[in-house]
Amino acid sequence: MSRAIGIDLGTTYSAMAVVGDDGAPRIIDNAEGEATTPSVVLFQDIDGKDSPMVGSMAKHMAASQPMDVVQFVKRHMGDPNWRFDSANYTYTPEEVSALILKRLKQDAGQALGGSIDDAVITVPAYFDDARRTSTKQAGQIAGFNVLRVLNEPTAAAISYGLDHDRDGVILVYDLGGGTFDVTALRVNGNDYEVLATDGNRNLGGFDFDNALMQIVADDVAAQGGEGLLADPVAAADLREKAEMAKRALSNVPQTSVYVTFQGNNYRVRVTRQAFEDATQSLINQTRDTVLDVMDDAGLEWGDVDHLLLVGGSSRMPMVREMMQELSGKRPETDVNPDEAVALGAAVQATLESQGDGAPTMTIGGGSPITIQDVTSQGLGTISVDKDTRQDINVVLIPRNTQIPCMKSEVFYTMHDNQQHIRVDVTQGDSNNPDFVAIIGATELQLPPHPKGSPVEIIYRYDIDQIVQVEVIDLTTHQSLGEFEIDRESNLDQGEVHEASAHVAGLTIE
Ligand SMILES: Nc1ncnc2c1ncn2[C@@H]1O[C@H](COP(=O)(O)OP(=O)(O)OP(=O)(O)O)[C@@H](O)[C@H]1O
Ligand SMILES: [Mg+2]
Structure with missing residues (x-):
């Protein structure tokens, strides 16, 4: 059996799974014998020390002790202003999530024997760079070696594809507790190619x-x-x-x-x-997103072979009815909406733990699995339009670009002997700077050159959709620097270290 597990860290419920000796993934029940664990933390103060409780008991306590309970923390991932004050400590969203993950880690260790250290953790496809980084850090704070953060719909499609061995285009509609995603994938044997994805991280x-x-x-x-x-x-x-x-x-x-x-x-x-x-307007919002994804992927309903409904909220009859009416197709019924994501993550965890990132293992007797994912957010930089002199956002990597990827663009200095170049890294698809978010900025030193000298800005998205930026002075062909964006919204290494020490010192019920 694999020692690496897959974790679906949900807004309301979390689940974990492992691939067994037979090559099939299965859910790991928690210590209370449940297939899913409520993502709820109750902060108890015992002798001046926090003694957090995670899961069903904590969820029941929410009604009587709402001030001591944290729910839906996934909605706050990557929010630098969100904090929870217990009697003894101020928690970041990463730390609260780490408590949930630590509970899962403990339970997995108990169920499988020994310490379980390697994990793939899933995130909504629509999570941006900062929220992915936060999730990865939460895993690290809980003591995991995070092999990868994987998109939830991709994970669901893997578990479905494995079981059913069916090729073609799969549309995954995932309405969970706190987030909503739609993803179109093309499955060919064991190759999964994501065509387009979109969603709303605040709808569930x-x-x-x-x-x-x-x-x-x-x-x-x-x-x-x-x-x-x-x-x-x-x-x-x-x-x-x-x-x-x-x-x-x-x-x-x-x-x-x-x-x-x-x-x-x-x-x-x-x-x-x-x-x-x-709730009609909420359902209509999901419907619009489905149509956008179909559009982005260049698909007609006739091209879609399988319709997967996952996430607990897809059990609402109006979801099934709306999707059936929209597509003229019957959604697949033999998918467990609560478990599919964790099962697919377990498959990926097993593949990743086999070494050097290139998945080569065979699961279920077929050929190796490969996953080709896409970016869920456009990335660009602010520049000045040379004709209008107005600020514009130049998109370097559009949304739905296959990852990993690298794109570059050449810009020109505006003054003679310009000493600095400022790179504002933006997130969004618009050319209008008002409609995009600046997620990081850096200023680099430039050697003296005449006005109009070329500078190349290179963006890279790694497999976890975490962003790297490099700037090259094309006059001297020298790199001016390479940096991971310094996100205000994420913890730095020191903070992760301190948080790990704090969480390691807590006993979780
Ligand atoms: N039978 C049902 N009818 C309607 N809603 C349901 C049903 N069963 C579960 N739900 C809802 O599904 C949600 C939980 O779904 P799920 O476990 O997929 O979400 P999650 O993984 O916690 O969240 P997310 O994926 O958004 O982070 C809850 O809001 C729950 O109330
Ligand atoms: Mg979910």
Whole structure:
């Protein structure tokens, strides 16, 4: 059996898997015997020291101790301003995620025997460079050797492709707890080529829960109980109940939610129809993204051979109905939406742990698996248009470019003896600087040259979609410097080191 595991680090639930001796991936149950572990951390203070609890117990405590519980931390990955203060320590999103990963690491070790150190961790395809780096760091802080961060839809397609041995174009629609992705892939034997991907990292089951919470709160208000959502304890309690009601509505046309608020008991009846009406705009957003991806990939529905629905939220009947109506196809039904991503990650982990990055191992008796992924974000730099003198964004690597990749562009100095060149690394697809984000900047020294001297800027995206920049002075043909973008939003090596020491010192329940 492989010692490297695959981890689906989800917004709401996480799962892990390993490839067995038979070459087939299987889910590793957690210590409580569950196939998935809620990505929820309860911070308990025991004798002046944090004793975090992760998983189902922590999730149940969210309703009674909302101030001590962190949920949905994946939504904050790469956000330099998000912090959680426990009684004893201030946690970054990477550290909170590391606690979840540490719990999984412990449980994997218990299930498989010994220490499990190597892992592939999945991320939404739409995660940008900073969020991928944060995820990798979270793994390192938890004590993992992170072999790779892998896109969730690619992982799902691998697990599906292995099982079914079917070629053709697969469209993966992944609506999870906190994020949404659509990816089109072409599978040919064991070759997986991603054609296009798009998504919204802030759209998921969480938003559907919010809509249901609003329906219930409005009804309770109409019955005389004003201000339910403004009360943190009542709101946390309602969140758990709303999620349960939402799941029930996937199977039955109506359900009831019982809430106690300000000492009164309320019963609210919710129909699937009312819920679907309230969330129609969310479903429409996913529909638009599907169409964009079809467009970007240059596909017609007739070209799509398999429609995969993954992510727990794809169990909502309206998802299946919308996709069936849009595509005229029946989604595949024999995919477990909660497990597919972790299973595919385990396959990749086994391949990666076989050495030098070039996957050569055979799983399930076929030929070696190769994955050709694409970038999910355009990368560029700010330049001055020589005619209009206006700032423009020059896209060097457009979205949906195959990775790893390297692209360069030549720019010209604006003044005689210009001493510095400033590289603003932008993320986005627009030529208008107002519509892109500057994710890093650096200033490099330039030797004296006349105005109009050429300078080449080179961008590289590695296999993890992490960005490297190099600048070459074309007059002297010398490299002026090579750098990973210094992202304000990520921890530096020292901080990762300190965080690792802190997390290593904690016992996780
Ligand atoms: N039967 C169901 N009907 C509706 N929603 C469901 C059902 N089962 C699970 N869900 C929802 O699916 C979501 C969890 O899905 P999943 O485990 O795929 O997400 P995740 O991996 O945690 O999140 P992400 O992939 O966005 O990071 C939750 O919002 C949950 O309420
Ligand atoms: Mg997921």
